[in-house]
Amino acid sequence: MRSDAGDGVLRAVIEEIKNQEDAMISPRLKVALAVSLFLAFSSGLAWAQMASKMDADSAAIKQCVAAWEDAWNRHDAHATAAAYVEDGEFSSTTGVPSHGSKELEAHYNEIFTTFLKDAHRTDTVRSIRFLTPEIASVDIDWQMTGARTRDGKDAPNRKGLLTWVVTKQRSGQWMITIYHESVF
Amino acid sequence: MASNHDTDTAAIKQFVANFADSWNSHDAHGVAMHYVEDGDFSSIKAEASHGRKELEDHYTTIFTTFLKNAHTTDTVRSIRFLAPNLASVDIDWLVTEPSAPGGVLRKGLLTWMLSKRNGQWMIVIYHEQSF
Numbered sequence: 483m484r485s486d487a488g489d490g491v492l493r494a495v496i497e498e499i500k501n502q503e504d505a506m507i508s509p510r511l512k513v514a515l516a517v518s519l520f521l522a523f524s525s526g527l528a529w530a531q532m533a534s535k536m537d538a539d540s541a542a543i544k545q546c547v548a549a550w551e552d553a554w555n556r557h558d559a560h561a562t563a564a565a566y567v568e569d570g571e572f573s574s575t576t577g578v579p580s581h582g583s584k585e586l587e588a589h590y591n592e593i594f595t596t597f598l599k600d601a602h603r604t605d606t607v608r609s610i611r612f613l614t615p616e617i618a619s620v621d622i623d624w625q626m627t628g629a630r631t632r633d634g635k636d637a638p639n640r641k642g643l644l645t646w647v648v649t650k651q652r653s654g655q656w657m658i659t660i661y662h663e664s665v666f
Numbered sequence: 667m668a669s670n671h672d673t674d675t676a677a678i679k680q681f682v683a684n685f686a687d688s689w690n691s692h693d694a695h696g697v698a699m700h701y702v703e704d705g706d707f708s709s710i711k712a713e714a715s716h717g718r719k720e721l722e723d724h725y726t727t728i729f730t731t732f733l734k735n736a737h738t739t740d741t742v743r744s745i746r747f748l749a750p751n752l753a754s755v756d757i758d759w760l761v762t763e764p765s766a767p768g769g770v771l772r773k774g775l776l777t778w779m780l781s782k783r784n785g786q787w788m789i790v791i792y793h794e795q796s797f
Contacts, residue, residue, distance in 0.1 A: 571746070573756065576797045577775040611706065611791065617748050619779055619791050621708070643712040645777060645793045647754055660746065660754050662777045664795035666711045 536612065539656070543648055544607050546656040547622060551605040557598075559590035566658045567649060575642065575665045597637070601628040605644065616650040617659075624663070642666050671747060674787070678780060679742050681787045682757060686740045692733075694725035701789045702781060710774070710796040736763040736771060743775070751782040759794065772796050 553561035563586040580589040622644040642665035688696035698721040761772035779791040
């Protein structure tokens with residue numbers, strides 16, 4: 483967008499020069515030309531920098547999802563909980579919450595030693611929407627095999643959507659602030 | 667800060683109540699206007715609608731078909747401010763419909779991302795889950 487505007491200004495200046503083909507280029511026009519070239523270049527650069535920063539953040543968010551999935555599949559309750567910020571919030575498929583590192587780790591410990599002890603999940607990022615440069619909403623398709631019912635029988639495979647709010651930490655790392663999951 | 671949060675909390679609860687009123691009037695345009703221009707909706711099966719036009723079409727469809735006699739009751743469960751103008755809201759959700767078993771068609775949780783624009787809270791992202 484911005485670089486388009488810069489190009490427009492540049493085109494207008496070139497047009498102006500063409501109109502004065504035989505005339506001497508006035509000092510004022512020289513300044514205008516220099517300023518326009520600078521603006522076109524720097525706004526294009528700012529745009530490119532912003533786009534590449536968002537690409538880098540999208541990649542970092544996908545990495546955060548992949549690392550969490552990996553910790554989950556190792557049934558490592560501590561590492562799974564460590565993907566959340568200190569006061570992170572989890573809400574289950576039935577809206578049952580866990581809040582904060584201690585509760586989160588206890589929650590994962592419980593599911594990994596009971597009905598999900600042989601379960602394996604696959605998580606695929608569907609979309610990322612940046613709400614600010616440091617806050618993003620992420621939709622993730624999930625599937626699970628190997629789950630059991632509460633009384634130990636094989637449960638059918640499950641799938642649904644994870645909807646996370648992730649926040650960028652001072653370290654540059656993205657972490658889970660709010661976790662919601664649905665099954666369908 | 668605390669009083670700002672109190673004011674915003676009250677405004678968000680009022681906004682959720684207004685949304686439910688529009689929904690219960692089966693006013694597709696009115697419901698869609700609770701979203702920002704490029705708002706995102708995702709259904710219980712994660713079917714997406716994006717932007718006011720698609721949103722209004724979506725609500726027109728549901729209000730003239732399987733939800734034409736439905737009524738929603740939305741109760742704010744929790745609000746978490748992520749920034750002064752950005753809040754995540756969890757809402758307990760109950761949809762009743764005369765022909766549904768026991769009269770209850772849907773029960774679950776709405777999870778919204780709201781943004782304050784020109785002093786007005788609006789939906790940026792709408793997710794819902796049924797259980």
